[in-house]
Amino acid sequence: MTNMKAVELRPAHGGGTLSIASRPVPKPGRGEVLVRVRAASLNFRDLLVADHMYGALPETVVPLSDGAGEIAALGEGVSGLVPGQRVAGAFYPDWITGPITAAARTRSMGANMDGMLAQFALLPAHAAIPVPDHLSDEEAATLPCAGLTAWNALFNVAALQPGQDVLLIGSGGVSVFALQFARMAGARVIILSGSAEKRARLAKMGAHHLIDYKASPDWHKDVMQLTDGRGVDVVVEVGGPGTLEKSMQSVRVGGTIVAIGFVAQEGEGVAPRLVIGKSVNLQGITVGNCAQFHEMNRALSLHDLKPAIGHVFAMDNVEDAYALQRRAGHFGKIVIKVD
Template sequence: MKGITLRSPGGLERLKLTEMPDPGTPGPGEIRVRVHASSLNYHDYGVVSGRMPTADGRIPMSDGAGVVEAVGEGVTDYSVGDHVVSCFFPGWHEGPPTVSDFSTTPGDGVDGYARQVVVRPATWFTQAPKGFSHAEAATLTTAGLTAWRALVVNGGLKAGDVVLVLGTGGVSIFALQIAKAMGATVIATSSSDQKLERVRALGADHTINYRQHEDWGIRARDWTGGRGIDHVIEVGGPGTLAQSIAAVRVGGHIALIGVLTGRAGEVPTGALMAKQARLQGLIVGSRSQQMVFVYALEATGLRPVIDRSFGLVEIADAFRYEESGAHFGKICLEF
C-alpha cells in the first residue's frame, strides 16, 4: 500500500510517497480501515513543517476517514462496510481531559492517516455521520470537534447567545455553523472582504475586517449595544487575546484554542479580571464528545465547508495552499 512519510528534521520538501507493508488482519478488539480522506489542520502543519519535531519516518495526519474492511474478535460496534472517522486522542474516551500533550495523537506522537490502510483498536474511531463523504467526515476529528467542545460542551451555548469567531479557518467556520444551527447570533472577522461576504452567506449576522479596524474587539462589543460577547472562539493567541477580552461580556467565555500569533505573549490580566470572564484553553475533545457531535450533525443537517481537495501525492501542495491563507473552511486529502 501507499503512504506518506516525513523525514527528519521536517519540511514540506521532506514529505515522501512510500510503499508500505500491508498491516494485515485485525487482532482482538481491532478493525481494519481503508482510509479514503484526511483533512489539514494547523497542528498537522506544525508537524510536517518541522516546527513540532516528531520521529524520523513518521506518517503524518491526525484526521482519517474511511471504510471498515474487517473486524477483529470481540468487536461489536462496527461491521464490514461501516464508514468511520478517527479520534484525535485515541485514549481519551470520556470524562474530563486526561492528556496534555500529543504523545498519543496520530500524525505526531504515533503514525497517522496519510496512508491507504490502517489496523487500529476499534476505540480509536467513531461512526461517521450518515450520508457524509469521506472528506466531509475527515474534517470532524480535529476542527469540528474543537468547535463543538468550545461552544457546546464547555460553553453551554444556547439560543440567543452571541458568538465571535476569528478568521475563516476550519474551526471558525465550524463554530459559525454550529452557533447558527443552535439559534445564536454570530459576529465574524477576516482580513478579506470577499471572505466576509462568504461568511455572511453562511449566516453571520455582522462582520468586521480586522485589517481595517484594529479595534475589532471593541467594535464587536459595541455592536451588541455595549453588553459584549457571550462566547469568543479565540484562535489567534497572544496577538489577538487583548481584543477578545475587550469584546467579551462581563462573565463571558473565551475558548482559547489556537496559537496562530505565537505560543507566548502578554495577557492583559487586569482587563480579564475586571470582566470576570472565563478564559479556557482546550485541545479537541474526547471520543464520547465526538459521538455526540456526530449525532448533532445528523440531527441538524449541518455539512462541513470544504475549500479544496488534493490527492495523497499532492500533500506538500496542500500544505502550501494552507500556508497561503487563501482557503475558506477546510482543505482535504482524498485517496
Template structure:
C-alpha cells in the first residue's frame, strides 16, 4: 500500500513510500482510510518537540485522526463487521477512567502507525462508529480536536447552560470549542487577531469577540464583558505567558483547560492570583474512549457540523502540513481515497 512515513525530523523527512498492507490481529480491524485530519500534535511531532524521547528516533506512519470503512476483521472481533464506517481513537489503551502513565506508548500516529496511508489497523475496543450524519472527511476531524473540547467542558468542567466560555484563537480545537459550548447553552467569547475570523466565529455561535491586535489587554476586556466576573471556562491553547492572562480573565473557582503550547511549554505562574481565585487548572490530553462514544451520540443530537478549512489530496500531504503551520480556520483534512 502507499503510505506517508516519518523517517526523521522536519517535513523533508516525511516520505511517500510503498509498504506492506497490515493484516488484522485477532481483536483488530483493517480500515480502508478515506480521510485524515491534521492536529498541532502532528506538527509538534514533525518538529521534534512532542515527547522527543519517544517519537524522534522512530519510523512510523503519522497522523492519528482517520475515518474510513472496515474491509477485514480479526477472528475474535464482535463489535464491527466488513462495511462498517469507523473512526480512530488515538489512545488505544485508554477506554475510561484515569489515564495510565504509559498510554503514549500505545498511541497511533506516533509512535505507532497512524492513518496517513491507504489502510490502517485499529483495535476493536477503541475504534468508534462514525456518526451517520457526518462524511468521512468530517468525522476525521473528531478524534483530537472535538474530543479535547468535549473532555474539557463536559467531563472535567461539567459545563452548565448560561456559563461563560472563553476561547483563545480560531484553530481546529478553538472552532470546535465555539460550536460545542454554544450548542450546550454557554455564552462564548473568542479572541483572534483577524476580524474576518472573528466574523466567522460569530456565525458559529460566538456571543462576543475580541481582536487582541486592537485590544492587547484581552484579559481585561473579558472582565468588562462579564461585568467583572470573568469566564467560567477558558480553553487555553497558547501556553507560555498566556496562562497568567487566563488566570486574570477566569471567574472565581473557574476552570482553565491547558490544551496547547503555541506560545511555549514553560510558564511562570502568578501563584497568588491562582490561589486568590481558587482556580482549577486542568492539563488536557484528548480524552478516553467512553467520552468519545458519548460525544458521538451528542453530535447526532446537537447537529454540530465540523468546520473544514481545506481538503488536500493524498499526494499533497506535505502541502497540508504547511497549511497547518501557517494557521487555518477550522480543520485541515487530507482525502486519502474515495
C-alpha cells in the first residue's frame, strides 16, 4: 500500500473544514514506528484545534490526538515492540516521563503535528504505548487524552485515597473516566450533570450522588451538605470560568482542585481569597506522560476496566462526529472507525 486514506483538517476561527484525502503512507525513520490505525476518538480539545484556538497550527493537519491500532512496521533501532502489537499513541509524543517541561509539551498529536485520523500514523517508538488485551481497538482509542488526564489528576496530582470524596463536573470524557477511576480506588463520587438521562447513566456506573447544575445553580451548597459541611477532598475541574469559583467553595480546607478545562465558559473569575483562605492546592495539568500511560494501562488490565463508548462513526462521517461533540450530545466517548 503506497497511499492511505486520511482526514485533513484546515483549522479556522469559527470552525475549520474537514475533508477526506489520499496521502502517501509515511515511512518510519530511525526510532519510529508506523501504526495501522483502526480507531480514533474525539475530545473537546479537537474542537479547539478545529476552531484555531490551540496555538500555532499548520494550514492542514491530520486531526485527533487519540487513536489505536497495530504496529505495521518498525524503523531502524527500535526494540521492545513487534509488528502486529496493538498500541495507542501518546498525546505528547516527546513527554516520556517526569514533570512537564516546555520542550515536552511543544508537539501534540493532531494539532501542530499529524494525528491519528488516518489509516497510518508515525510515532516515536516510546510514544507507541501497548494497550490492554481486554480492550477493543475502539476502546483503546479513547485512552490517550481523556483517560490519561483523569488518571494523572486523581492519582498523581491529587494522590486520591480510598474513602475520600471527589467532585466531578459534567459527564464529558474526562469526567466519565474520572468516575470509573475514582470508583476503582474506593472513593465517593459526587458528579454534576445538566441532563436527567445522563445522570441516570452516571448512577448506573456507580456515581454516589448526582446534582443537576441547571436546576441547582448554587450546587456548591449541595456539595457541602452531602459532605456534612466538610467539602470534597478533590475536584476534577473541567468547567473553568463557569465553575471554578463554586469548585473552590465545594473543596475542603487543604483539598485539591485539579484545573483541567473550560467547558463552562460563562463566569466571573475566581476570588483569590478562596484559594488562600482554604489553603487550596490548585494545580493545572496537561494530560500526562508516557510512563503514566503505561501505569494506567496496568490498572485497566488488573481491574478489567473498560472505557465507556457512546457513539461510533465511520471515517466518511467525520463531520457528524465533530457536530455531536460540539453540541455535547454524547455520553461516553465518540469514536471513529478507521477502515
